[in-house]
Amino acid sequence: MKSKTLFDKLWDQHEVLSLEDGSSVLYIDRHFLHEVTSPQAFAGIEKRGLPFFRPDQAIATMDHNIPTTGQANPVMGVESGLQVDRLKENCAKHGITLFGMTHPMNGIVHVIGPELGLTRPGMTIVCGDSHTSTHGAFGTIAFGIGTSEVEMVMASQCLLQRRPKTMRITINGKLEAGVSAKDLILYVISKLGTGAGTGYFLEFDGEAIRSMSMEGRMTVCNMAIEMGARGGLVAPDDTTFNYLIHREFSSAGEQWEKALSGWKLLKSDEDAVFDRQETFKASDIGPMITWGTNPGAGIPITGTIPQGDEKALAYMGWQGGEKIMDQKIDYVFVGSCTNGRIEDLREFASYVKGHKKAESVTAWIVPGSKKVELQARAEGIEEILNEAGFDLREPGCSACLAMNDDKIPAGKYCISTSNRNFEGRQGPGARTLLASPLTAAAAALTGRISDPRRVTEDCRL
Amino acid sequence: MSFEPITTIKSKVVKLQVDNIDTDRIIPARFLKSVDSSGFGKNLFHDWRYRPDGTPDPEFVLNKPEGQGQILLTGKNFGCGSSREHAAWALYQYGFRVIISSGFADIFRTNALNNGLLPLEVDVDTLARLMELHQSNPSAPWTVDLQSELLTANSRLKTEDCELQTAFDINPFRKQCLLTGSDVIDYLAGLKPQIIEYEANHTI
Numbered sequence: 001m002k003s004k005t006l007f008d009k010l011w012d013q014h015e016v017l018s019l020e021d022g023s024s025v026l027y028i029d030r031h032f033l034h035e036v037t038s039p040q041a042f043a044g045i046e047k048r049g050l051p052f053f054r055p056d057q058a059i060a061t062m063d064h065n066i067p068t069t070g071q072a073n074p075v076m077g078v079e080s081g082l083q084v085d086r087l088k089e090n091c092a093k094h095g096i097t098l099f100g101m102t103h104p105m106n107g108i109v110h111v112i113g114p115e116l117g118l119t120r121p122g123m124t125i126v127c128g129d130s131h132t133s134t135h136g137a138f139g140t141i142a143f144g145i146g147t148s149e150v151e152m153v154m155a156s157q158c159l160l161q162r163r164p165k166t167m168r169i170t171i172n173g174k175l176e177a178g179v180s181a182k183d184l185i186l187y188v189i190s191k192l193g194t195g196a197g198t199g200y201f202l203e204f205d206g207e208a209i210r211s212m213s214m215e216g217r218m219t220v221c222n223m224a225i226e227m228g229a230r231g232g233l234v235a236p237d238d239t240t241f242n243y244l245i246h247r248e249f250s251s252a253g254e255q256w257e258k259a260l261s262g263w264k265l266l267k268s269d270e271d272a273v274f275d276r277q278e279t280f281k282a283s284d285i286g287p288m289i290t291w292g293t294n295p296g297a298g299i300p301i302t303g304t305i306p307q308g309d310e311k312a313l314a315y316m317g318w319q320g321g322e323k324i325m326d327q328k329i330d331y332v333f334v335g336s337c338t339n340g341r342i343e344d345l346r347e348f349a350s351y352v353k354g355h356k357k358a359e360s361v362t363a364w365i366v367p368g369s370k371k372v373e374l375q376a377r378a379e380g381i382e383e384i385l386n387e388a389g390f391d392l393r394e395p396g397c398s399a400c401l402a403m404n405d406d407k408i409p410a411g412k413y414c415i416s417t418s419n420r421n422f423e424g425r426q427g428p429g430a431r432t433l434l435a436s437p438l439t440a441a442a443a444a445l446t447g448r449i450s451d452p453r454r455v456t457e458d459c460r461l
Numbered sequence: 462m463s464f465e466p467i468t469t470i471k472s473k474v475v476k477l478q479v480d481n482i483d484t485d486r487i488i489p490a491r492f493l494k495s496v497d498s499s500g501f502g503k504n505l506f507h508d509w510r511y512r513p514d515g516t517p518d519p520e521f522v523l524n525k526p527e528g529q530g531q532i533l534l535t536g537k538n539f540g541c542g543s544s545r546e547h548a549a550w551a552l553y554q555y556g557f558r559v560i561i562s563s564g565f566a567d568i569f570r571t572n573a574l575n576n577g578l579l580p581l582e583v584d585v586d587t588l589a590r591l592m593e594l595h596q597s598n599p600s601a602p603w604t605v606d607l608q609s610e611l612l613t614a615n616s617r618l619k620t621e622d623c624e625l626q627t628a629f630d631i632n633p634f635r636k637q638c639l640l641t642g643s644d645v646i647d648y649l650a651g652l653k654p655q656i657i658e659y660e661a662n663h664t665i
């Protein structure tokens with residue numbers, strides 16, 4: 001038998017039909033819905049008179065367009081309220097499980113899927129959101145789709161897709177202390193470019209990935225889309241299985257054992273051929289930060305802001321040629337489906353513990369889900385944060401896309417653990433610097449861009 | 462979403478020579494609060510098109526006389542970032558039917574095709590040549606003939622004086638959809654018997 005990549009194995013298993021022109025009718029196991037990209041799709045199937053084909057395979061949450069304070073008594077603009085209400089109505093009408101605001105299982109769609117055990121190895125998963133790639137960390141084919149495609153999945157549990165090419169990205173060796181999954185993926189995107197993944201599905205492998213927690217792997221796969229790839233996956237292993245056991249929706253007993261034996265087979269064959277192969281050394285990677293207006297603009301935190309891209313430099317208010325270290329920042333945003341998980345809050349908290357937030361800095365710490373929020377409280381993280389001058393908010397996408405009131409003012413600099421630094425992404429005129437939770441913590445304490453490996457030694461504020 | 466079929470488009474071309482235009486640029490998140498799929502055209506490229514006080518920025522191409530047309534000529538990697546289909550809706554509702562670039566982000570490409578927008582991909586050299594041609598006469602009409610998969614560009618007013626003709630590729634199924642104004646949803650919904658048969662042998 002011909003050797004295959006894991007991606008190709010999963011694709012073949014989910015192919016309902018393969019068409020002459022090379023495209024496939026692909027079966028979707030899990031469909032996540034949220035309030036912003038679903039209303040037009042619900043309206044679409046209704047207009048066509050089509051039933052919601054497999055409501056049991058869909059799960060809905062509210063995350064993009066909700067406030068992150070006072071959720072129990074939300075004050076929302078007319079239109080925001082409309083999307084939230086419409087999702088409730090639609091889910092009730094079509095029999096979809098919904099984790100609405102304040103529900104103990106509510107949260108950012110890509111945080112709750114894994115955390116509840118709804119995301120499992122071997123699945124195909126879609127959502128009307130590009131960062132669906134996050135779920136690839138569990139060895140799934142997971143990718144974002146547009147609203148027309150959301151409607152297709154509602155109507156048929158299938159999509160018409162062209163099979164992407166495959167690229168393996170191997171990171172050999174171990175990351176040094178103070179360097180995280182976020183740094184790794186910012187490094188890879190800075191090397192390959194934001195368009196390098198277009199037309200590809202990625203598989204991440206190598207010692208640095210294998211020794212990473214599930215949270216770290218999710219951060220890496222989350223940002224696969226930022227190099228243009230449809231998605232990225234990691235073959236499941238014991239780290240994956242240990243993460244999934246005993247989750248709310250995970251199976252148990254015999255069923256779990258049976259699933260597990262299948263999952264253990266999910267890997268690329270030794271001699272599988274990828275369309276493209278890239279290899280990096282973990283030891284070359286240090287803390288990274290972006291200086292510009294796309295996620296490919298990552299530089300080492302010890303590096304120099306490059307000259308040349310006048311448009312981006314003007315937007316960011318920089319000349320180019322100067323060091324990025326010690327530049328002043330105004331806001332810190334910790335959260336999003338990239339770095340809003342419990343591990344991220346733990347890292348941030350352990351770093352700021354016993355110190356004080358710089359007075360000039362406004363910080364928003366937004367848990368990725370209600371469970372993360374509750375866990376942060378139970379573990380004493382909230383207390384540590386409060387003592388250091390930070391507040392823990394309620395879950396949601398928040399300043400990652402600034403659709404609610406959490407907007408960074410024009411011209412202000414924000415160190416953000418999210419995934420996009422596009423012009424205006426965090427609010428009109430907002431200047432975003434993408435970095436890891438540790439780098440965000442260092443900046444929150446000093447009010448300046450700081451090397452997280454050094455602040456604790458030198459500053460001891 | 463229903464859309465008008467495309468057969469041949471002959472139109473002036475709007476040039477926006479910027480690479481990596483992301484969907485947050487095409488339509489910022491704060492304009493995605495609607496539960497309908499109409500009314501997005503007025504916010505297309507909002508933060509370039511309007512000043513902070515809400516008045517149109519005269520420097521931005523859509524606010525200039527040459528800002529009207531059905532064809533948008535733009536830089537590489539168009540439509541990257543968020544999967545929001547609102548980006549395709551906004552472009553369509555503004556009046557565009559064809560976007561020319563040397564590359565499109567995957568999700569955007571699909572969203573465009575599902576909404577009657579033709580993502581017309583040319584190679585980098587051709588794109589550079591097209592930019593030059595447009596420069597020499599921004600009001601010359603170009604022709605996109607979907608049936609024969611041909612783009613005809615020129616810098617003069619009479620199309621007979623064609624200066625560059627280039628073939629483009631499009632998936633035959635998608636082409637048919639654009640030509641007839643039909644979409645994939647009806648096709649998939651029609652496959653239910655095969656899908657049910659597939660499900661019988663598939664465990665999740």
Ligand code: SF4
Pocket residue numbers: 063064108109110129131336337338396397400401418419
């Ligand atoms: S946190 Fe940001 S990137 Fe993630 S789903 Fe929400 S808006 Fe999208």
